[in-house]
Amino acid sequence: MASIFKHGNKWRAQVRIKGKSASKLFNNKREAQRWARDKEIQFEQAIIHGAPPKKTFGDAMRRYAEEVTPHKRSWKKEQQYLLRMAENDPLAAIPLSALGPRHFADWRDRRLRQVKPASVLREWSMLSAVCKKCVTDWEWLPFNPLQNVQRPKEESPRTRRVEGDELERIVFATGYDPDLPPEKILQRVGAAALFAVETAMRTGEIVNMTWCDVDFEKRTVHIPISKNGSARDVPLSRRAMHILKQLKPLPQCQKRCFGMNNRQLDANYRKARSMAMVEGLRFHDLRREALTRLAQKVDVMTLAKISGHRDLRILQNVYYAPDMGDVASKLD
Structure with missing residues (x-):
């Protein structure tokens, strides 16, 4: 039990709990109350709850x-x-x-x-x-x-999306060519950026993809464990399928589809972004871009299935960022 009382021009705090006591003088009442609360916690932990003293x-x-x-x-x-x-x-x-x-x-x-x-x-x-x-x-x-x-x-949630030709400039900086196999890691980063916009997959999901996860007949990729702990299947567009078919024969992509880890993707993406003179567009922003584009093609429940969001509020507030000018044109 703590007691706070005036002692001359100062305030005295006194704490007694199960045989242990302590007191101290302070210049003001607030300091005394603060010290007393902390001392009570200390005594409770050391005496009542048996916290290891050292x-x-x-x-x-x-x-x-x-x-x-x-x-x-x-x-x-x-x-x-x-x-x-x-x-x-x-x-x-x-x-x-x-x-x-x-x-x-x-x-x-x-x-x-x-x-x-x-x-x-x-x-x-x-x-x-x-x-x-x-x-x-x-x-x-x-x-x-x-x-x-x-x-x-x-x-406030980020709302950054691809502006103008930013994505094209970044992909160009990586040296990726849709008509040639992306043998260099920087080129595969360009392929991964385009793949992200096509699928709305997370960075970690892209770099951890293996060929056993890809169903070329159904045009889907299976994500066994996502950020929220559940599995899901992501549909693949023709462009996404084309990118995977480019990667499959490459020896450096036999273990993982894109043949790189998260750190390599991040470092090379930053390099390409700098070369393209694009400011502030993170790789993860491509997921927002993808979901905003997909929202024009599928209903919100299907969109949540693709993205893996259980909470539609997060999907709406964080990842869905429509251009209101485009929305206005649809009202007429």
């Missing part, structure tokens, strides 16, 4: 990275982030017995000065998962302190 949040992140993260899809980035943070971030040095909401609020404010809110929210999800594990399975924390911290506001 364990830090860095220890929790390391344990999570080693025991939990490897069982997730796309686990490597999360593991690298958690281990790096466990070594370098000031938050990692905080003892679990003292860890409270204000430490995460300080972390949030510091990270918002360094990166965009979207990045902070991704990191937030990872740290919250660590805290939840500390509460449920390990009994290292009595509650998730992030639940009492205000989340950063999400940024």
